[in-house]
Amino acid sequence: MAGTASGYIKHHLQNLTYGQLPAGYERADGSVLDSPAWTFAGSVREAADMGFWAIHVDSMFWSLLLGFLFVGLFRFVGKRATSGAPGALQNVIEILVEFVDNSVKDGFHGRNPVIAPLALTVFCWIFLMNLMDLIPVDWIPGLATLIGIPYMKVVPSTDPNITMSMSLSVFMMMIFYWIKVKGIGGLFGDLALHPFSSKNLFFKVLLMPVNLLLETVSLIAKPISLGLRLFGNMYAGELIFILIAMIGYAQLPLHFGWAVLHILVITLQAYIFMTLTIVYLGMVHEDH
Amino acid sequence: MNINATILGQTIAFAFFVWFCMKFVWPPLIGVLSERQKKIADGLAAADRANKSLEEAQAKIAQELVEVKLQAQEIIEQANRRAAAIVEEAKDDARTEGDRLIAAAQAEIAQQLGRARSALRAQVASIAVAGASKIINKNLDEAANSELVDQLVAEL
Numbered sequence: 317m318a319g320t321a322s323g324y325i326k327h328h329l330q331n332l333t334y335g336q337l338p339a340g341y342e343r344a345d346g347s348v349l350d351s352p353a354w355t356f357a358g359s360v361r362e363a364a365d366m367g368f369w370a371i372h373v374d375s376m377f378w379s380l381l382l383g384f385l386f387v388g389l390f391r392f393v394g395k396r397a398t399s400g401a402p403g404a405l406q407n408v409i410e411i412l413v414e415f416v417d418n419s420v421k422d423g424f425h426g427r428n429p430v431i432a433p434l435a436l437t438v439f440c441w442i443f444l445m446n447l448m449d450l451i452p453v454d455w456i457p458g459l460a461t462l463i464g465i466p467y468m469k470v471v472p473s474t475d476p477n478i479t480m481s482m483s484l485s486v487f488m489m490m491i492f493y494w495i496k497v498k499g500i501g502g503l504f505g506d507l508a509l510h511p512f513s514s515k516n517l518f519f520k521v522l523l524m525p526v527n528l529l530l531e532t533v534s535l536i537a538k539p540i541s542l543g544l545r546l547f548g549n550m551y552a553g554e555l556i557f558i559l560i561a562m563i564g565y566a567q568l569p570l571h572f573g574w575a576v577l578h579i580l581v582i583t584l585q586a587y588i589f590m591t592l593t594i595v596y597l598g599m600v601h602e603d604h
Numbered sequence: 605m606n607i608n609a610t611i612l613g614q615t616i617a618f619a620f621f622v623w624f625c626m627k628f629v630w631p632p633l634i635g636v637l638s639e640r641q642k643k644i645a646d647g648l649a650a651a652d653r654a655n656k657s658l659e660e661a662q663a664k665i666a667q668e669l670v671e672v673k674l675q676a677q678e679i680i681e682q683a684n685r686r687a688a689a690i691v692e693e694a695k696d697d698a699r700t701e702g703d704r705l706i707a708a709a710q711a712e713i714a715q716q717l718g719r720a721r722s723a724l725r726a727q728v729a730s731i732a733v734a735g736a737s738k739i740i741n742k743n744l745d746e747a748a749n750s751e752l753v754d755q756l757v758a759e760l
Contacts, residue, residue: 333608366608368608368609369608370608371608371610372610375610375614376617379614391629394631397635399643400640410636413630413634413637414637432634433626433629436625436629436630437621441618477607477614480607480611481613481614481615484615
């Protein structure tokens, strides 16, 4: 399956998908299903044919594992935290918390107890997911193949489902707080009365559709750009790791160089996602 | 790269982790941070207070030092005056004692002189009588002569 270069790349970019295949479906190994079956996809085509009601088991597994690693570690430290002289681990955690807290204080001026924990979760979780990118691309998929798992993509943030679900969650929170803080009328006002405004009521009404169009487009662009930026950066980075991995021993210095650069990228992307989350949520709490 | 139910699963996971973080992770950590902030602020304030009281104490010490120096000076002066007075007194005493001793010695001398004179006088009488008797070489009426001699003696 990884015999050719394109096969190798395709294999590395395919998630382990669990879903239902319909009756009469001809599987990758040539067998034909006589009844609908829930199963792991054995090929890229099968995964695509499973439709919406399939799940990327590897993405979910790694994302949950890293999520629990994050909350577990922070909970562990939080329980033992002392206001006296902190230990090394507590120090690191405190630096992160303080960094996030400061970012929230800079970008968000309302009062909302959800924002700071949300920002911390976003930053740490995305950072951990991105960090999986630094594990050499063949290690875990190779191990998985040895024990019979056909696909294994270890970086959850190279899965658009993961990044888009997070950005859409942020978007939903945005809409929720928008309505909660300003009401439906306020939401409509924010969308319809800017950026063009007039004192004259007639022109005001006349400009409304224009404003609505502009603002709606920019509103919808927010979650999409938020999710796709993270996905795109991580996907491209992963793809280059895969390409580097194919060139034999010359890959070692290249891989090292790209990994060093990627340390910057993964941190930066986590930071950008967090900052934009704070900014977007701050926007709906503030008056223009 | 298909969009599928993973998006829902991740949303649920995301909601759970944010909830968990909000309930169990954020409060203790931020609590510890603000507590430490307060501790440090208190510590700095206490240090300020301590500095201030130190300055006050130092000023007080300087002031008391001046007072003590003045007192010491006064005591020394007093002592000096006292010493001078004692010396003066002693001198006076010595002078009086000396005068007294001199007076006593003079009285003694006068007394001795008187005594010696009267003794001399007594002896002179008898010596004169003896001398006279030898000169006259004759038994004279001792009573009449002694009267004469006594007269002589009294004239001495």
